[in-house]
Amino acid sequence: MEYNTNRLKLVIPEYGRNIHKMIDYAIQIKNRKKRNRCAWGIIKLMTSSIHPKFQKSIPYFQHKLWNQLFIMSKYQLDIDTPFPKPNTKEPYRISFCRKVVYPKYLTNFRYYGKIIRNMIDAAIRCKDTQKKEGLFYAIANTMKKNYLRWNKNMVEDDVIFNDLKELSKGKICLMKNTDPLLQCSHIMRYRKKEKY
Template structure:
């Protein structure tokens, strides 16, 4: 059970919530600059999946805002390679409060507290299709964290097993088999503006609908 009110630091930007804020704190603790940069790009990719994005003509402006918000959540103290320069805090209307790193025990250090909270949110999804889309997004992020931290390839079974351990409940029936059959954790994309691989995320209504349709077809075939 999470304690959100009295002991935790305040949420700096409510549109991101505590989970994404905690992920930024976790990224700041990564000593290797290349690893830290890779996880920052993964964070931006995850934000684009979890938060509704604007129309195509406003994409670049929204992209800049996400990177600016990343720097803000990091207290303007984040040494990474990014497609946009760090904004000048003096020119930004919103100033963050100092955020100490939460040293509370986490099950897997390379995932951080934020991932644990994201998994808790995944488990609250109402429909199997919504659960699938959310689970794949978080699992891909976890795979990226795992391979960056350990420099080893990791099987889907391992990531899904970690999700079950962290969430303290099994993955819903049929979901794990579908993820492995369709190899949904094996896909990566490349941002041409940087040298770092990012976890591919289902983006936009069209892709999410495709995910859901594929899963419904899978369930019908395996009844």
């Protein structure tokens, strides 16, 4: 069995391994007419793999396909084309998407979201102590709702308080002997009403 890790790396992976194999086959054809027909067939296949809506929106669409055909053949394909061949000295650059860098806040406590983190920062900056305490409990209740959306199991207030303490880097510490948070059953019942 042949695994992809043992195979050659694809030049343009979007077209798949079969298109690359067809191009390699076309390079080996000795008769120029057959090679040209094979190249046109490959271009038709490449065109069929792209949605027609995007074919019209991309300027010079056919020209790009022919350039990509030459790139995938590593400029070894000798055929007659309707467009000028790309310059081999200055390789045609394919703009690939950069790898998406995920923010650090997504690594732990993803289910709370970024807005909760912004709310915690705003509550810590608040000057009025009574208002600050109310914000802390509002944030804790919102965290409990978010937790229950993510995980349908019941959650104790201590878990939310510890998560809040960790998210605020120890600046917010709510004790269990103070006011309890909303009951899980109340939050779940409210969610069921929203669905219907």
